Amino acid sequence: MSNFLAAVRKRTQSVMGIDGFSVILLVNVFLGIAFSFVLPFSSMFGIDEIGMSNTEFGVFMMVSTLFGVGFSTYIGKLSDRVSDRKMILVICALAGAIGYIGYAYSRNYYVLLAISATFLGISTSTFSQIFAYGREILVKAKVPAKEIPFYMNILRVLFALSWTVGPAIAAYVLLYFGFKGMFLVAAACYIIVVGIVLLSLKKTSKEEIAQPKPPQASIPLRQVIFQPFIFVNLIAFTLISTANTISSLNMAQFVTKVLNGEEKDVGIIFSIPPVFEVPFMLGFGILALRVKSDHLIRLGSLLAFAYFGTIFFATDIWHIFPIQVLSAAYISITSGIAITYFQDFIPDMPGTAMTLYSNTGKIGSLLGFLLFGLLSDAFGYRNVYLWCAIFAFIAMIMLFALVKAKRVQFGSSSSVSA
Template identity: 25%
Template sequence: MKSLLTRRRGVNPVYLAFMAVSFMVGVAGALQAPTLSLFLSREVHVSPLWVGLFYTINAVAGIAVSLLLAKRSDNRGDRRRLIMFCCLMAVGNALLFAFNRHYLTLVTCGVLLSAIASVSMPQIFALAREYADSSAREVVMFSSVMRAQLSLAWVVGPPLSFALALNYGFTTMFIIAAGLFVLCLALIAFTLPSVPRVEQPAEVPVTQTGGWKNLDIRLLFIASLLMWTSNTMYIIDMPLYISSVLGLPDRLAGLLMGVAAGLEIPAMLLAGYYVKRFGKRKMMLFALVAGIVFYGGMVLFQSRTALLVLQLFNAIFIGIVAGIGMLWFQDLMPGRPGAATTLFTNSISTGVIMAGVLQGVMAENFGHYSVYWAALALLLASLVMSARVKDV
C-alpha cells in the first residue's frame, strides 16, 4: 500500500496539520477524561452518586451545545474560527479544574466550558471533510488516518494522565492539558485552512439534508447509539468483571484496553483502504458481526488468553464503526458535515448515558454476565437496523 498522505510532489502540509491537530486535541482530552472520577472523589470529595450525576449532566450538556453550534457551523461563519473558540474554552475548562475544588462551580461553569470544548473534535473532522471535498482528495482514507490519530492519542493519554495525576497532582495534570490546548489553538490558527461553504445543488432532495426527517439517518443514529451503548457498558463493567467475577489481576483490564486501542489503528486504516471496494454499508455490517463475536466470546470464555484474543474482534468492531460510521452520516447528509459529524458524536454521548444506567441496573440485579448478554442483544438489534440503511 502506498503512503496514505503523500502526493506526487511530496507530502501535503495541510494533511499533516490536520493529523497533528487531531492527535494533539485527542491527547489533551485523553489526559483529563480517564482520571475525572478519581479527581471528583479525591479532590472535590463527593460521593459516587454525585460523580455519576456529574457525568450525566456533562453528557447531556455536551449534546445540547453541540447541536446548537453544529447548526450554526453549517449555515454561516468560518468553521476554523469556531474550532479555535472551542479550544479557547477548553483552555479555560482545564484551568478551572486545575484551581477549583467547588462541586457546584465545576458542575455548572465547568460543564458549560466542557460542552463547548467537546465540539472542537467533530468540527475538526467536518472541516477536514470540506477540505478533502474542495481539493478533490481521497476522503475515506484521509478521515480514517485522522481517526487513527485519536486512537493513538488514547493509547498515550490515559497512562500519562494517571502518571501525572498520581505522581505530580491533578493541578499539574490539568495545567499541562491547558498547555496542550494552547498549542492546538496555535496550530489551528496558523496551519488549518478556511474552506468556503459549498451551496447544495437544487436537485438534492430536501430529505437528504433534513437530518432527523430522513428514515435512513434515524435508523443509523439509533443503530450507532446501540453500538456505543454496548461498547461503553463493556468499558465500565470490564474492570469489575475481571477482578470480582473472574478473579484475574486488576492490571489485566488496562492491558486489554491497551491491546484493543493499539489494534484499532490498523483496523481503521484497512477499513479506509477497502471501503471503496466493499462500500460503507458492508464494512459496517462486517464490524457489527465482529462485535457480536466479541461479546459472545465475553460470555463464553473466561481465560486470560481468550480475553486477549477477543480484543482483535473488539478492535475490528470499534475501528471500523468509529471511522466509517462517521463518514456514513456525512454521506447521508450532503452539504452538512458539521451537523452530520455532531449527530454521530451525539450518538456516542447518548450511548454513554444509556450505558451508565443499563450497566448499573444489570450488574446489580442480574450479575456481571448479564451486562454482556445485554450488549450482545443490543448489537444484534443494531445489525438489523444498519442492514436497512442505504449505502452511499
C-alpha cells in the first residue's frame, strides 16, 4: 500500500513539470464548478421556477441535448483541422458565459430553449476541447504513450473534485440569491476560463502553424464513426450511460417508495460514490501504466453490470450503501480511463475522439430521460434496475466481443489488435 501511495505521489508531482498542463488543470476546476452549479438544479429551475410541465421539461432537455450533440460533433471535427485549438476553447467558454447570463435574466420558455440550443449547445464542447488540449500538451511534452492515461485521469479527477463542493455551494447561493445568482456564478466561472486561456495558455507558434495537419483530420466523420471497432464502442458506452442516467433518476423513488426510506437516505446514497471516485481514478490511472486500457474498460462494464444487478436484489436501505462502492468503481473507469481509450482510437484527432466519447454520455442521458418514465410506469421502480442491468450486460458482451477485433489505422492500411 505504501508503494502504491508513493507511486501516486510521485506521478502527481510530475504533473506540475509539464509545460501548460497545470493551466489546463486549473481551467478544468472552474469548468467543473460551473457544471456542478447548474446540472443538479436544472429540473428545479425548469419545473419550479419556470413552471414547465414534466413533458415540457423533457422536450426542453431533448432539444437541448440534440443541439449540443450536433454542435459538439461539428466543433470537435473542426478543432482537429485548425492549427490553434486555443481560440475554439475561448469561443466555447464565452458561449457558456453568455448562455448562463441569459438564464439568469430570462423566464420565458422559448427564449430559454433558444439560449440552451445555441449558446449552451456550443458551450458543451468546452469539456471536450479541454481534454483534447490536455492530450496535445502531453504529446508535445513527449510524455510516453503508456503514461498518458494516468495524466488524463488526473485531469478527470480535478473535474470530479469540483463536484464534491460545487453542489453544496450552489445550494447556498440558491438559498440566498436565487436562480439569478446561481446562474451568474456559473457564467463567472466560464468568464474566468476565458481569461485563464487567453492569458496563460501559449499561442501556437508560427512553426507549428506551418506544419501540415495530419491526413486523418480530413477523413469524413461518418467514416470514423462507422468503423466497426469504434461504432461498437460508441453503442456500448451509450448503453452504459443510458443505464446510469435511468439509475440516477430512479434511485430516490426506489429508496422512498419501495424500501420505505427517507430523503436523508437518498442524500447519503448519492454522497458515497464521490468519496471513492477520486482514489479509484488515481488507482486505475496507475494501473493503466501496466495494463492495457482495453482490459480496464471491459472490467468497467463488468462492474456496471454487477452494480445494477446487485441493486435489483436490495431489500433494505443499508444494502445499498456498500453497493455504491461498485458505482464509484465503474464510473471511475467509464469516465476516466475511457477518455484516453477513445483518444487512442484516432490519436491524431483528439478533438473528434473526445467529442465522440462525450456524445455517448449526452445521447445516453437523453435516452435515459425518455426511458425512465416508460420503464418505471410499466415495470415498477425495482424492475427498472433489472433493465439497467440488461443494458449494462449488452454493453459488456459487445466490449468483450472486441477482444480479437482489429482497429483501423486511419490514413494507413495497417491495423492493430484490440
